[in-house]
Amino acid sequence: MRKGSLWGSDKMDTVKIYTNIIKDNMDRLEKVNKLINLGLTTAYYYVSFFKDRRIPKSLHYLNKYSIKSIKDSLANPQNSAWVNLFAPSEFLIAVDIKPLFIEAYSSFMSGFFIEDYLIDTAESRGMSNTLCSYHKTFIGASELNILKKPKFMMTTSTICDANIPTFKYLSKKHGVPLYIIDIPYKYSKDAVVYVKKQLLEVAEKLGEVFNRKLDTDKLREAVKTENKTRALMREYLNYAGEKRFIPTMTFEMYMLFASHVFIGSKEVLHFYDMLVEDIKRAPERSGKSIFFIHLLPIFEKNFKDYFNFSDKFHIAGSDLNYDFLDEIDENDPFKGIAEKLILNSFNGEINRKVARIKELIEKIKPDGIIQFCHLGCKQSMGGTFIIKNLASELGIPFLYLDGDCVDKRNNQEGQNRTRLEAFLEML
Amino acid sequence: MIGYICKYTPVEIIEAFGEEPVRLDPGYKSHERAEALIHSNICSFAKGVLENIIENNIEEVILTACCDSIRRLYDVLIDKVKFIYLLDLPRKKDPLAINLFYNEIIEFIEAYQAFKNKNFAEENLLKIVESKFFNKEKYTESIAILGARLKDDVIEKIINSCTASVINFTCTGEERVFNIEARDNLLKSYAESLLNLTPCMRMAEDRSKLINKEFKGIIYNTIKFCDFYSYEYAELKSKTDLPLLKIETDYNDSNSGQILTRIDAFLESTGIKKMEKQKAKKGYFVGVDSGSTSTNVVIIDENKNIISYSIIPTGPKALESAYKAFEIALNSAGLQEKDITSVVATGYGRISIPFADRIVTELTCHGKGAFFIDNTVRTVIDIGGQDSKVIRLDDSGNVIDFVMNDKCSAGTGRFLEVMARTLGISIEEMAKVHKEVKENITITSMCTVFAESEVISLIAQNKDQRDIIHALNKAVASKAVSLVDRIGRKGKYMMTGGVAKNQGVVYAIESRLGEKLIIPFEPQIIGALGAALISLEGK
Incomplete structure (x- = not known):
């Protein structure tokens, strides 16, 4: 049995007992809230006290930071906002509001093995069974009032269809103000003006809802920190091709906390600082390395068996963590953030995304590329064959597998095992 | 011709070019060619459009950046057709959004001019737009079709089988109304009118104003892998008192018997189904339930007593089984065909039973039969x-x-x-x-x-x-x-x-x-019993 991964098989029985207690109490809200809080607290102390030596310091810090951020926003809904992964966090940092992003919450619920119950709840209320399970899990929790309503919600239209309707639905249901930031698909001067105006409205709305005025200097400060962070991110990428570093899939996914929702914070800057130091000291690359497109299936058994703490195969990165690598205009942070949102490599024609993946592949030089097509994620799987063409142009083996990153019932383990093994044998 | 799918497409601009815009409405059973180019779990409408474009060699396509599947469809099509344009479509409609959309339309015009080597004339557009002036009818009694796009032929069937007027709010149903006031900037006013069409679910605008309390009912369509509409359905389901029917299709199969059965049953239950009224008669009354697995027949007399019934496996030929089950029931009742006053057929095979006087969906029949057996059933x-x-x-x-x-x-x-x-x-x-x-x-x-x-x-x-x-x-x-x-x-x-x-x-x-x-004493005959009761009561 392996140690260290919080959701590793040695903890499985404890987690299962915990899961069953939660499920048995679903009709007692207060109790479920306490149980989820207890789960998060336990997870937090677990990673704090049982340091796994195989996990670099920076990632250990990230692990704690991510759990704490979820705990903080759940514990204090009045000072919290529900957001999507792409929402401009700089504004929340500037007014000191704790974001809860729905993708992270749903992942944690899957970690607690209660995603099935929450998804079934969302479906029984009328949600489509083909809707993305990140969204269904969150909606389910909100339907059951396990999630206490926040004071504000903010979403961008990027990168997928589900954002706007999910937030509209939740905002109406709870009577919580929502700001939708519509991000044009194409970049133009007018598009920047359009988004900038919306961002000015975001600032105003935040001021109204939380009764505190957004200080542009604070926003600029966040952007400056963000630019410094991105410089470190680029530096990290310079080593990613030579070192073996990421020990489990979960860490590559935890990095989304740092590369998206909390970027601009001092803590994230600190994390990337440590990260660069850690990767410099990491061992030279050995075994085979895999680059992931979009998401990593952190709960899929085959992938866990093959990639977590493996000597043979290791995770070389994923394009979602590097969807924007440029500097933001510090003089006009509203305009700068608007540009960042429009120019995200997941927004716009697929050529933009393909160019970014190519750039990353050339830098990281992986032995293979895997796209795990998360059920219902059409923006991603719709481009699978185009990415496959890119991989074959670059002469790198490519595999795509279908499954679900949250709802474990949608993973056909037997089928996927054969395919994954055959692919890994091929490398 | 230039193929399009979205109602926000500037159709009138294409017409002003003297070209023919054609709304693509695929209905394929297989997507062999499409699935070689795009992942099979994308929505079937997008796959159908792709199949359609390839099969019919459609050379010109205009799409909007409306949803994930269509955006990826564009990426796949880009090197497969002679002309393709993806029109960015804002989700809001404030002046900046209108400006953005206006610029997009201008860029499209420039691209199409270059491709066709034709010039665009604003006066043509003005004529077309003016000819589309639309008088809003006052509906007395109507049902609304909401949700994801519903195929033209299904809409047609609904219109033909219901007594109320049908308002199609889905992407296939837009009446193009233009309110061009500022003639000095025709294109901009046109862009604004397009953004002011009935908002689809992708738009930021609230759609609850579409729901009118006077509707006789709402048919809500959702398409597999189309994320947008289930939310609105969920909300409606918990809020509205109006009769509500949800259908889920993969777009291409929306014309199937199963979907039409649900729609018919819904129209029956809301009392707006077109049907001839019959008077109750004397004699013996038969209900035939031609199910996919078993065929069941019930014979009742004019006092609603069950005289006999039969249950046989349907087998590969539904009609033969219906005759056989009918014969068995007649024999065990000691009756002949001439003793029978009327026959009502129900079940999947109901449309292919020649000796039936009427057909009614199994939903209505099951309800009828169950309530007859025990009127405490809800x-x-x-x-x-x-x-x-x-x-x-x-x-x-x-x-x-x-x-x-x-x-x-x-x-x-x-x-x-x-x-x-x-x-x-x-x-x-x-x-x-x-x-x-x-x-x-x-x-x-x-x-x-x-x-x-x-x-x-x-x-x-x-x-x-x-x-x-x-x-x-x-x-x-x-x-x-x-x-x-x-x-x-x-x-x-x-x-x-x-x-x-x-x-x-x-x-x-x-x-x-x-x-x-x-x-019930025989749970398999409840549908047939209901059919027999309807046969007796004539309603």
Whole structure:
């Protein structure tokens, strides 16, 4: 049995007992809230006290930071906002509001093995069974009032269809103000003006809802920190091709906390600082390395068996963590953030995304590329064959597998095992 | 011609070029060519459009950046057609958004001019737009079709079979109204009018204003893998008092018998179905339920006494079985065909029964039959061979709501049959109740095919057969109760259909509902009984 991964098989029985207690109490809200809080607290102390030596310091810090951020926003809904992964966090940092992003919450619920119950709840209320399970899990929790309503919600239209309707639905249901930031698909001067105006409205709305005025200097400060962070991110990428570093899939996914929702914070800057130091000291690359497109299936058994703490195969990165690598205009942070949102490599024609993946592949030089097509994620799987063409142009083996990153019932383990093994044998 | 799909497409601009815009409306059974180019789990409408473009060699296409599937469709098509343009479409409609859209339209015009080597003339556009001036009719009685795009032929069928007017709010139904006031900037006003069309779900605008309390009912369409619309359905479901029917299709199959049955039953239950009224007559009355698994016939007399009934397997030829079942029932009643006053047919095979005087959907018939047997019933759970349904009755026995399972066989009689075969036991053996369970196993997959492999692996793990059966019964019960939950719980419950004879399933449902089920003396004939009653009452 392996140690260290919080959701590793040695903890499985404890987690299962915990899961069953939660499920048995679903009709007692207060109790479920306490149980989820207890789960998060336990997870937090677990990673704090049982340091796994195989996990670099920076990632250990990230692990704690991510759990704490979820705990903080759940514990204090009045000072919290529900957001999507792409929402401009700089504004929340500037007014000191704790974001809860729905993708992270749903992942944690899957970690607690209660995603099935929450998804079934969302479906029984009328949600489509083909809707993305990140969204269904969150909606389910909100339907059951396990999630206490926040004071504000903010979403961008990027990168997928589900954002706007999910937030509209939740905002109406709870009577919580929502700001939708519509991000044009194409970049133009007018598009920047359009988004900038919306961002000015975001600032105003935040001021109204939380009764505190957004200080542009604070926003600029966040952007400056963000630019410094991105410089470190680029530096990290310079080593990613030579070192073996990421020990489990979960860490590559935890990095989304740092590369998206909390970027601009001092803590994230600190994390990337440590990260660069850690990767410099990491061992030279050995075994085979895999680059992931979009998401990593952190709960899929085959992938866990093959990639977590493996000597043979290791995770070389994923394009979602590097969807924007440029500097933001510090003089006009509203305009700068608007540009960042429009120019995200997941927004716009697929050529933009393909160019970014190519750039990353050339830098990281992986032995293979895997796209795990998360059920219902059409923006991603719709481009699978185009990415496959890119991989074959670059002469790198490519595999795509279908499954679900949250709802474990949608993973056909037997089928996927054969395919994954055959692919890994091929490398 | 230039193919398009979205109602926000500047169709009038294409017409002003003297070109023909054609709204693509695919209806393919297979997407062989499309699936070679795009992942198969993308929405079937997008796949259908791709198939259509390739099969018919469509050379010019204009798309909007409306949804994930269509955006990726554009990426796939880019080097496969001669001209393609993706029009960015803002989700808001403030002056900056209008400006953005206006610029997009201008860029499209420039691109199309260059491609066609033709000039665009604003005066042509003005003429076209003015000719499309639209007088808003006042609807007296209407039903609304909301949700994801519904195919033209289905809309047509609804219009033809209902007495109310039909308002199609989906992407296929837009009346193009233009309110061009500022003639000095025609294109900008045009862009603004387009953004002011009835908002689709992708737009930021609130759509609740579309719902009019005067509607006789709402047919809500959702398409598999189209994320947008289930939210609005969920909201409507909990808020509206209007009769509401949800249909889920994969777009291409929306014209199927199953969908049309639901729509017909809905129109029947809301009282706007076109039908001839008949007067009740004397004699004997027959109901024929031509189901996918069994064909059942009931004969009643004018006092609603059941004279005889028959149940036979449908087999490959529905019509032959109907004749045979009819004959058996006549024989056991000692009657001849001439003694019969009228025949009502129901079930999947109802349209192909030549001796029927009328056809009525099985939903109405099951409701009728169940209420006749026991008028305290408010919810009928019918699990047949191929489908399952839950029907809600009001205090007078009228069908006021219903849900049916999706088109797969999950949770139906067929599911149990397949599992019995896998376990190597008879369906009767399977139906026995084993109250003592050694191990509480849960079958996670509801799909018949996947559940079968799960059962095989349970057998391989040497699990007790009784425990596996218990798990399967629980699986069927959970599917049935989730259908009940979709229309809300309300007792008393009656269970009908062949699966009602399976005591294990009955117990499993009862324990989930926390209430006893009423099981009629012969659960398989309730649909046919209802048909016979309708035959007698003429309504």
